[in-house]
Amino acid sequence: MSDRRRCALLGFGHIAATTHLPALAACGITPVAILETNPERQALARQMLPQASVYGALQPLLAQTAPELVDVCTPPHLHAAQVQQALRAGAHVLCEKPLVTELQQLHALVQQARAAGRVLGCVHNWTAAPIVRAVGRLIAEGSLGALQHIDARTARTQPAAAAGAAHSWRGDPQLAGGGIVFDHGWHGMSILLRWAGGRPTQVDAQLATRRHHHLAVEDSCEARIKFAGGV
Ligand SMILES: NC(=O)c1ccc[n+]([C@@H]2O[C@H](COP(=O)([O-])OP(=O)(O)OC[C@H]3O[C@@H](n4cnc5c(N)ncnc54)[C@H](O)[C@@H]3O)[C@@H](O)[C@H]2O)c1
Structure with missing residues (x-):
């Protein structure tokens, strides 16, 4: 620049x-x-x-x-x-x-x-985390053998807080775009796309509100994603 x-x-x-x-x-x-x-x-x-x-x-x-x-x-x-x-x-x-x-x-x-x-x-800051990079290197150099399956879990007890906001935008689908899938799925997918190779070819997902019933967005998601690379 x-x-x-x-x-x-x-x-x-x-x-x-x-x-x-x-x-x-x-x-x-x-x-x-x-x-x-x-x-x-x-x-x-x-x-x-x-x-x-x-x-x-x-x-x-x-x-x-x-x-x-x-x-x-x-x-x-x-x-x-x-x-x-x-x-x-x-x-x-x-x-x-x-x-x-x-x-x-x-x-x-x-x-x-x-x-x-x-x-x-x-x-996509999670992709820069040392452990995420280290796993990416192991996959790329073949140390793990042919990758067949990735089990990725993110556990949160509550939505992230917004600065000084009495009403966080995270609970409003019009402002947030969605719930936990938009807020944290974005991070998970940015990593999986790098590790799995290729683009997703099939997605089966279940969204649910299990705990934060006062929010107008989902707070849980379980997804099975197939990637073009066979993972
Ligand atoms: N990469 C990450 O790990 C990570 C972590 C937290 C948040 N985020 C993302 O960062 C963004 C902000 O999140 P946050 O936690 O800082 O939220 P926040 O609510 O703390 O900050 C948003 C700010 O934008 C201001 N704002 C609202 N409407 C505005 C407008 N029209 N013009 C100018 N300013 C306006 C608000 O007053 C507030 O100060 C979101 O997209 C969120 O997903 C990313």
Whole structure:
């Protein structure tokens, strides 16, 4: 990138403040602009990033700060439109998972990024975990023999908390896109796609709400997935 400092961070909630800021800093990047609509989080952004401009709307941010990189950390229902606007403004985009909540949004964004010659990346942080990489290496070098079956389990007792939100978007299908499949299935699938080889050819899944009956989304999922590689 020609100017690695011109980064805009969209959404200054939990993951932006605790994880993206340090990760950007490790790359020598300090955001010059923040998009945030919650006044308390705006105040925190001003405190933590006194040199950055804080905006409540995306278009003025893009027009006035012309970021080269836009890092999207807002709730899922906002991702597709914000990524689209950022690409249209000429920025490279890193977006938190889930990148989109509808498949057709994905195709449109990939086409847009390719046409604009911009990088569009989604955060697949679990694939960078040392143990996940180590298993990937064992599979690739054949130490485990021909892979036949992967048993992957994720156990949570409650949904992840959102920063300062009285009502977390995670329980609202309109905002989250879905329940645990969207929130954590995204991570599991990002690993399985790398380990299993090829794309899924068959999926049998059962979604259920077993514990968090006050949420309007599923809290459990059991899925059997067949991959083209035979796993
Ligand atoms: N990769 C991971 O391991 C991981 C972990 C946690 C969250 N996430 C993802 O990060 C994203 C954010 O999650 P979070 O836990 O930080 O949620 P959060 O609720 O703590 O943060 C979202 C922030 O966006 C702000 N916001 C809401 N609407 C906005 C708008 N229109 N414009 C600007 N800002 C707006 C909220 O005020 C809030 O501060 C989600 O997509 C989530 O799935 C990823």
